[in-house]
Amino acid sequence: MAMEKRARFRSAWLPYALVLPQIAVTLVFFFWPAAETLYYSVLLQDAFASKIQFVWLDNFVTLFEDPHYLSSFKVTAVFSALVAVAGLAVSLLLAVFADRVLRGASAYKTLLIWPYAVAPAVAGVLWLFMLSPSVGILTYALRSLGIDWNYYVNGGQALLLICVAAVWKQISYNFLFFLAGLQSIPTSLIEAAAIDGAGPVRRFWTIVFPLLSPTAFFLLVVNIVYAFFDTFAIVDSTTQGGPAQATQILVFKIYQDGVQALDLGGSAAQSVVLMLIVIALTVVQFRWVERKVQY
Amino acid sequence: MRKLLSTAAVVAALAVTAGPAAAQVEIQWWHSMAGKLGDKVTEIADKFNASQKDYKVVAVYKGQYDESLTAAIAAYRAGKPPQIVQVFEVGTATMMAAHGAVMPVYKLMAEANEKFDPKAYLPAVTSYYSDTLGNLLSMPFNSSTQVLYINKDAFKKAGLDPEKAPATWPELVQDAEKLKAAGVPCAFTTGWQSWVQLESFSAWHNVPFATLQNGFGGPGTRLEFNGPVQVMHIQNLADMAKKGLFIYAGRKDEPTGKFQSGDCAMETTSSGSYANIKATAKFEFGVAPLPYYPSVKGAPQNTIIGGATLWVMTQKDPKVYKGIARFFTFLSSPEIQLDWHKSTGYVPITLAAYEMAKKEGLYNERPGFDTAIMELTHKAPTPNSKGLRLGNFVQIRNVIDEELEAAWSGQKTAKAALDDAVQRGNDLLDKFQKANK
Numbered sequence: 001m002a003m004e005k006r007a008r009f010r011s012a013w014l015p016y017a018l019v020l021p022q023i024a025v026t027l028v029f030f031f032w033p034a035a036e037t038l039y040y041s042v043l044l045q046d047a048f049a050s051k052i053q054f055v056w057l058d059n060f061v062t063l064f065e066d067p068h069y070l071s072s073f074k075v076t077a078v079f080s081a082l083v084a085v086a087g088l089a090v091s092l093l094l095a096v097f098a099d100r101v102l103r104g105a106s107a108y109k110t111l112l113i114w115p116y117a118v119a120p121a122v123a124g125v126l127w128l129f130m131l132s133p134s135v136g137i138l139t140y141a142l143r144s145l146g147i148d149w150n151y152y153v154n155g156g157q158a159l160l161l162i163c164v165a166a167v168w169k170q171i172s173y174n175f176l177f178f179l180a181g182l183q184s185i186p187t188s189l190i191e192a193a194a195i196d197g198a199g200p201v202r203r204f205w206t207i208v209f210p211l212l213s214p215t216a217f218f219l220l221v222v223n224i225v226y227a228f229f230d231t232f233a234i235v236d237s238t239t240q241g242g243p244a245q246a247t248q249i250l251v252f253k254i255y256q257d258g259v260q261a262l263d264l265g266g267s268a269a270q271s272v273v274l275m276l277i278v279i280a281l282t283v284v285q286f287r288w289v290e291r292k293v294q295y
Numbered sequence: 296m297r298k299l300l301s302t303a304a305v306v307a308a309l310a311v312t313a314g315p316a317a318a319q320v321e322i323q324w325w326h327s328m329a330g331k332l333g334d335k336v337t338e339i340a341d342k343f344n345a346s347q348k349d350y351k352v353v354a355v356y357k358g359q360y361d362e363s364l365t366a367a368i369a370a371y372r373a374g375k376p377p378q379i380v381q382v383f384e385v386g387t388a389t390m391m392a393a394h395g396a397v398m399p400v401y402k403l404m405a406e407a408n409e410k411f412d413p414k415a416y417l418p419a420v421t422s423y424y425s426d427t428l429g430n431l432l433s434m435p436f437n438s439s440t441q442v443l444y445i446n447k448d449a450f451k452k453a454g455l456d457p458e459k460a461p462a463t464w465p466e467l468v469q470d471a472e473k474l475k476a477a478g479v480p481c482a483f484t485t486g487w488q489s490w491v492q493l494e495s496f497s498a499w500h501n502v503p504f505a506t507l508q509n510g511f512g513g514p515g516t517r518l519e520f521n522g523p524v525q526v527m528h529i530q531n532l533a534d535m536a537k538k539g540l541f542i543y544a545g546r547k548d549e550p551t552g553k554f555q556s557g558d559c560a561m562e563t564t565s566s567g568s569y570a571n572i573k574a575t576a577k578f579e580f581g582v583a584p585l586p587y588y589p590s591v592k593g594a595p596q597n598t599i600i601g602g603a604t605l606w607v608m609t610q611k612d613p614k615v616y617k618g619i620a621r622f623f624t625f626l627s628s629p630e631i632q633l634d635w636h637k638s639t640g641y642v643p644i645t646l647a648a649y650e651m652a653k654k655e656g657l658y659n660e661r662p663g664f665d666t667a668i669m670e671l672t673h674k675a676p677t678p679n680s681k682g683l684r685l686g687n688f689v690q691i692r693n694v695i696d697e698e699l700e701a702a703w704s705g706q707k708t709a710k711a712a713l714d715d716a717v718q719r720g721n722d723l724l725d726k727f728q729k730a731n732k
Contacts, residue, residue: 133553262368
């Protein structure tokens with residue numbers, strides 16, 4: 001099989017020294033805050049830390065008794081499912097098209113990759129300006145078609161807005177990976193199937209898609225994590241969780257309760273719960289979905 | 296070239312050695328005044344720095360009110376708090392409950408031997424920020440209240456008298472219907488819905504928002520804004536929304552954009568938006584007091600303030616307190632207050648500044664500019680209209696915003712929405728009281 005290449009370090013400390021900066025960063029910026037959050041989630045404290053009481057799991061109990069927290073779960077589930085499915089489907093479609101195109105291929109690929117460079121907050125503001133009920137260009141267009149676009153009142157429209165903004169941003173990332181995946185499929189396989197008489201749709205589902213499954217699985221995991229965490233900026237710049245919590249995803253509620261309302265115990269408890277959910281989702285994906293992946 | 300280099304070297308050497316002999320004590324002032332307001336704040340700090348040499352006020356824009364409060368708390372926890380932080384009115388209970396973190400203003404001024412008379416300030420402002428003994432805890436700076444802006448051009452189009460803004464809510468509904476009939480897309484909207492339509496509304500009609508004098512009486516307060524007057528009003532607005540007379544456009548300041556663009560003909564929002572509206576509106580606009588219900592006895596009473604005050608955080612080195620006290624004296628001088636009032640639309644905090652403005656004829660030049668201060672001083676405050684002091688108020692406002700949105704979209708009746716808001720809000724109050732026992 002492949003030759004095993006191992007770098008041999010003569011010195012005993014050099015490898016550790018080289019890895020140390022990265023480990024230090026991970027410890028300081030990931031593990032330390034996580035540990036503090038776990039600690040805060042069992043405390044009840046005022047904003048200035050002048051009174052700290054240890055309250056065991058009271059914060060968690062309060063959370064799960066709050067029907068609005070539970071409805072936040074539902075919103076997050078719906079939102080993540082929509083973003084992951086729409087994101088993967090649209091970018092797969094675009095990748096398949098871009099793969100077949102001969103003329104101007106690099107132009108299409110470049111344009112399709114640009115949105116990835118846009119920061120989530122900027123993406124949110126872009127869509128905010130286009131679809132703002134007060135001053136948005138698309139709002140005027142929709143109004144002329146007879147559609148009353150006001151996502152301040154209509155929860156479904158608000159959810160649609162953040163889905164569109166979130167998916168738009170993620171399409172480029174997915175597109176890149178799918179395109180690379182498509183290009184690594186040997187054309188001989190596809191030609192053989194074509195000679196045997198398989199139409200393009202059949203070819204896609206029986207040959208291309210199974211060979212793309214490692215890429216698709218990887219992107220599924222990444223997209224779900226993206227929908228849970230990185231979409232915070234989009235919600236913050238457009239709907240702020242409204243109207244009436246229609247777009248209050250879990251990660252945004254953490255920000256609202258922790259930073260805006262200074263309820264540190266409650267928001268730390270929510271952070272812990274969110275972390276456990278995403279870990280569980282990732283584990284589930286690796287155990288069950290990966291079985292279907294054909295390497 | 297050589298001459299230039301050597302001159303430069305001499306200048307550099309001088310600059311390095313000619314630093315202040317006595318180190319200037321720096322006063323960090325964290326604020327949330329963006330745009331033109333921020334420029335004005337920096338101007339005030341520069342004026343103070345130019346007027347004396349011992350202290351240097353450095354104004355730093357730290358983001359919006361909630362962001363800068365979080366930053367100040369984080370800095371305090373790290374042992375490096377700023378000297379002055381501008382905190383919005385809903386953060387008052389949080390600041391007051393912070394034992395040891397805050398240096399009350401009355402104490403600061405007394406210890407620094409600075410002349411300070413709380414009676415020189417507007418009673419509506421001092422009552423909000425004083426403790427139960429009447430001691431002023433934070434320095435008033437930018438206070439606003441709610442007013443009704445009307446688009447005079449739209450009124451003319453609808454055949455209404457542009458000089459006669461609706462004084463009561465029934466009149467407003469009638470005017471809205473005429474505006475809609477004349478083709479105005481949005482007859483009425485409101486900014487800061489919780490602040491305008493519930494908090495100040497309750498004060499304006501002399502009904503309680505919460506028990507224990509709206510929280511001034513001490514801990515253990517509970518919400519009461521689901522009373523018959525408030526339910527009637529919210530249901531009224533919800534009915535207007537259903538008929539397309541009231542277009543809801545956001546929880547904070549977003550609706551002002553709709554008024555400025557001419558979309559909405561009437562808007563109730565902060566008097567502080569005056570400056571922006573004047574700069575951007577391409578039509579004639581008018582300013583009027585908040586409407587009221589003539590059927591409610593005692594209305595109109597007085598409105599409550601919004602905006603922020605300056606809190607002093609405890610410092611390890613007490614040397615800086617004297618500088619802060621001198622800065623506060625400077626800030627409260629009638630000239631500075633008048634200039635701030637003229638440029639921004641915030642009310643003049645001191646009675647002296649108000650008198651100066653009147654004498655100058657400012658309110659003849661700008662009709663309606665004194666609406667805010669007239670509403671605040673309309674009658675002496677009652678226990679229902681001194682202001683609000685509630686813990687976890689930011690979260691409570693979020694809850695109120697969510698429930699009101701459910702009422703506007705017709706998902707809930709006004710009574711159900713307000714009842715739910717009171718119940719959820721009381722849970723939050725309970726949590727705050729437990730954490731601050």
